[in-house]
Amino acid sequence: xxxxxxxxxxxxxxxxxxxxxxxxxxxxxxxxxxxxxxxxxxxxxxxxxxxxxxxxxxxxxxxxxxxxxxxxxxxxxxxxxxxxxxxxxxxxxxxxxxxxxxxxxxxxxxxxx
Amino acid sequence: xxxxxxxxxxxxxxxxxxxxxxxxxxxxxxxxxxxxxxxxxxxxxxxxxxxxxxxxxxxxxxxxxxxxxxxxxxxxxxxxxxxxxxxxxxxxxxxxxxxxxxxxxxxxxxxxxxxx
Numbered sequence: 419x420x421x422x423x424x425x426x427x428x429x430x431x432x433x434x435x436x437x438x439x440x441x442x443x444x445x446x447x448x449x450x451x452x453x454x455x456x457x458x459x460x461x462x463x464x465x466x467x468x469x470x471x472x473x474x475x476x477x478x479x480x481x482x483x484x485x486x487x488x489x490x491x492x493x494x495x496x497x498x499x500x501x502x503x504x505x506x507x508x509x510x511x512x513x514x515x516x517x518x519x520x521x522x523x524x525x526x527x528x529x530x531x
Numbered sequence: 532x533x534x535x536x537x538x539x540x541x542x543x544x545x546x547x548x549x550x551x552x553x554x555x556x557x558x559x560x561x562x563x564x565x566x567x568x569x570x571x572x573x574x575x576x577x578x579x580x581x582x583x584x585x586x587x588x589x590x591x592x593x594x595x596x597x598x599x600x601x602x603x604x605x606x607x608x609x610x611x612x613x614x615x616x617x618x619x620x621x622x623x624x625x626x627x628x629x630x631x632x633x634x635x636x637x638x639x640x641x642x643x644x645x646x647x
Contacts, residue, residue: 460641
């Protein structure tokens with residue numbers, strides 16, 4: 419049974435700081451990873467998809483994947499109060515299909531003005 | 532346009548009622564999903580349709596009945612629900628079920644369901 423672990427937080431950072439969100443996973447064979455952002459009462463919104471080892475940057479967001487250590491992280495530079503949300507890490511479940519994404523429990527981020 | 536729409540936004544129903552949730556996308560996606568999300572929990576997969584055929588059923592009770600009339604529409608029929616079924620029901624879609632970035636899932640806004 420694949421598992422995804424995230425620190426539930428809350429993680430509190432001041433505005434303008436770098437927020438670092440981490441996720442570890444149990445299955446060494448996992449190949450692709452997703453970060454979703456979910457505002458309270460809203461649906462998840464895809465932030466990043468990462469497949470290869472190393473870093474992937476998109477604007478203020480950087481996803482980092484280390485398959486040897488089985489962790490994936492999301493860095494948010496110049497954090498803004500509007501980044502305050504729950505961030506969900508996810509990976510494909512059994513069979514490797516994206517049809518059954520397994521989500522972590524999510525990390526709640528609070529960016530203080 | 533990466534929009535998945537869901538209706539209704541809110542639904543209150545009694546345990547003896549029959550209701551339906553609707554989901555629609557016009558992105559040409561061939562995979563569609565139903566998730567259930569309780570407060571402070573991650574989404575839990577319920578059903579997956581691929582090319583209008585049920586691909587995954589995560590052992591969901593029969594009081595939830597999915598239907599995929601065509602590639603753009605997905606329904607979830609509800610009957611004899613229990614109060615513990617109250618949750619946010621999310622629909623999602625993707626081009627396919629592969630591992631490519633293009634197969635990532637896009638979520639609709641959800642239906643907030645309350646069962647009395």
